[in-house]
Amino acid sequence: MFTRKRSLWLFLLPGLAGLMFFYVLPFIGGIWYSLTDGSYKNSFVGMRNYLNIWNNTMFRLGLKNTMELSAICAPLIWLLAFLTASLLMRIRPQGVFFRSGILLPYLMPSSAMLLIWLVIFDYGGVINRLVVLLGFEKVKWLEGSALRTPIILLFVWKNLGFATVIFLSALQEVPEPLYEYARLEGAGFLKQTFGITLPLIIPSAFLVMILEWINAFKIFKEVYFIGGAYPDESVYTLQNYMNNMFSKLNYQNVTTAAYSFAVIVFALFGILYFTQRRLLKRLG
């Protein structure tokens, strides 16, 4: 297949070496940490750390919140990005400004965005004024369980642009004549979407879902910045747990939690991968 196999490997070697030394080997080496007792002697204790951690209330709370937040954020972004990309397709080529502008939140530093969010969602801020105008009572957005809302909105606002760009490039590959034919046959927007668009952009759609789910798993700094190391129970994520354990030199709990979560993530993406394959086969 490759006529210049050796030179190909030569070009790939630095990247592969970096991947090996900075990801694969530490990943494998970290498994050892999760099987030791945590003292400087690092005595082997088998699966005891895993048993302890799965019995730990805060680990399970963090895991639950992480899964819930990601289950809300990832599909929400997927849907909004798809709709936004579809809209942008309709107004091209005039929509260049919007296509560029939608990426701006993605490029902004998180800390700057957080400061803006703190002002907007402050008790006397813009959002509460709108809430009052709508006839409701002010909400303490930055405290308690209400903190979930600004966190989710911040995540969506920041990541929508990147997902939209992926969808946009995928939508541009769909042949226009197919839509024309469908319109001639009387197909509306929904039928076109489910009959033409989605089947043809399945790989990109799954890519967006996977990327956004990964990003959603990493929601932490927003929570930490606003709620600290011990925020409200509704936004206490697995990262909070791992961060706190790390600061207490409890590397065992950190690695055990991380590997436990890695197994869940691999399973989840395995499901997504097989779902994608089946869909492609069926359509194929």
Place this chain on the structure above:
Amino acid sequence: MKRLYAFFLVIAIALMPLANAFASAGDVTIDFTDRDVYFSRTATDGSTVYFLSDTVIYAWTAGAADVTGYRILMEELESEDISDNGYVSAIGVYCDNGEVYAIVAVYGYDEEYNSSLGSVYGVRLKLEGETAMPEIATAPLDWEPLTESYDYGSYARYVNSCTAVDGVLYITSYGDIGSEAFAVPLNGKYASKLEDITEPVVMGRYKDGALFFLEYDYNKPEEASFVAYDPASDTVSALGEMEIENYTVPNGLVYSEKDDAFYFCEKGSVVRYDMSSGEKTAVNDIIASNYSIDSAYILDNGFYAACSYNGFYVRNTDPDQRSSKRIMICNSVSSAAVQKAYPVYTNEHGDVSVGISNDYIEDSAVTEAMLNRVSDFDIYVVSANMGAYSACFNRGYTAEMTGNEKIDAMFAEMYPSVAKAFSKDGVILAVPVSSYSDGFGVSAELLEKIGLTMEDIPSNWEDFVKWIPEGASLLEGKDVVLFDQWMTDKDLRWELFTWIFLDYMKYLTYAGQEQGYNTDMLYSLLKSVEDLDLSPLGLREAQEENVLYDESGDEYYASVEPAPAYDDGLGTLFTSYVSQTSEGSYGEYVPMAMSMTKDTPFILQMEMNVAFVNPFSENRDEAIAYLGYIIDNLEASHLSNISPERNEPVRSRYYETEKAYVDEQIADLKKLIEECSEEEKQALEASLADMNSYKEYIEERDWEVSPEGIEWLRAHDDTIVVSTYNPQYSDEEGVIGNLLSQYMDHSIDLRTLLSSIDKKVQMMYLEEN
């Protein structure tokens, strides 16, 4: 022959490591703590270092193991300026042409016993036997620029440092407008201020007959400047700048002409600083740190000599001769026992070099060291409340110390609760090096004045809060108030709230953190404070405060109405800062054993500093051995706090000298009373009565470990707990502080406050359980 050469070669190779086995050759450490060695100034002629006090001059010569003291026979000093109606005082010392001189100020008294500065001389000191014979060696010096006047007289300014160059004394002195440099000719000609030198904090010899000055303006703290002053041409030239952090100028700064480099002490090391490259190299270890060196010199043999109030240190500056075995100690809490152990340990372990840094260490630095498995410090001495220490202890990042005889013996006699706090499964992991506990107390004298006894005061917060209005009614007309007279009603409510809240934290340490804060007990206690009627106390209303700005633009709060003048005649019955251990005698206030309610015990929580060994230390055995020497030097009060075996009272270390002084004064007064006139007798008898009262006071109060302290401690030692890291107590992220502010601002009610705190606390607790 070849075999002989081979044999000697093998021996030489085998012996080579020994060349580095001993701490740097020529290093000397002389400890001054607990000795009557006091000095105010030092000087050197290159081989001998002199330490001057008012009545004694000490000298150390290269090769000596200790300093030798010479009593200055000031009474032999002859000059027409010196009369019986005055006194002389040694205010500086310098060396010139191999001889040592004191700068002596002559003072005279006027009719009202006000002293004024007369002449100032350079006085040669001839050291012979045990005495130093003074002899005036200069004309009266022009001391006018260094004289301060006040309403009733004048005095010579404090001489920070002094060096003689070509017949002129160069002096730095700190006055009203800051630090200044002066040139005082020894031939009596006019002295002058060196105007081109601004804010000199260090002065020393430079090369080619010049002097260097380190200029540092505390209003521009980021940088210090090195300048050189050439006396021959009276010119100043800039040498370079140095970055300064945290207002810490180099301590023990001195210039070496041989190495063309500066030396100073930093973080337990003697550091060579190359001005041209800005490079700093640690060349040796030293016990002193950034702030304790009074003066330093480079001797003729190239050694660095540092003089500090607690010791004299000579260090080899050749890094190649540094010992291969070194232990570094992070004495973050400046424990005296760590310092005192140093000379004994180093004298008995000549092959181990010890460096001590007294700089505070952050939690993150300790955590990073353990993460990276580094051994920059072999021993950490920190507060037991430190988060990083708690993490190290809980996670097994402390070396095991069981097996060391002294450590085992100390733990064998400790209270079980204390021993348990520093060991795991019978293995000793840390050693407590100091302890204290403050708590609520009452004035025994004022209690008696108002006709009450200790039994009349409730000893639990539940009843005490209810008693407050009743207590206030008992004080009418008695010049006594319950609490600080400046407190407003808001202040007092907040103080009561804080005392109860903090005591509840102690209670949880004893009873178990899992109980949490959202309990009926705590709620009812704090609610009673909220609802307490404080009107019987007649406190001031809470004042409105304005936000004002000072000259540097920083904001501060000031009351709209000024507080009334403090009434010295009004006694305060209760205070919250009374020692609750065996340390010292009680003074006016005695501790109260306040429990939460009638049904809960009084908790005696002790704050402790602790020493532990870095498990990654390359010289772990040596470090553990050093801890044994620290134990030998622990304060008697600390040992009494942690061990029920130590029940002998211990006098304060100053007791004997104080008693001797008072006895001498009493004897002198008695003699004067016998010889004096009738008019003077009354005043002298009053002085005698005062001195006798003072003697009684010393006998009663001058304790390091007092009898009543031991009695009180032993009566409450069943509930001793050691204060360890408590995230809610340290409240690093201000979470609890934020909630408390909201409560005080009435944004949230008490139940919401307690449930919110409880949620946070329970999360912290559940994370690891």
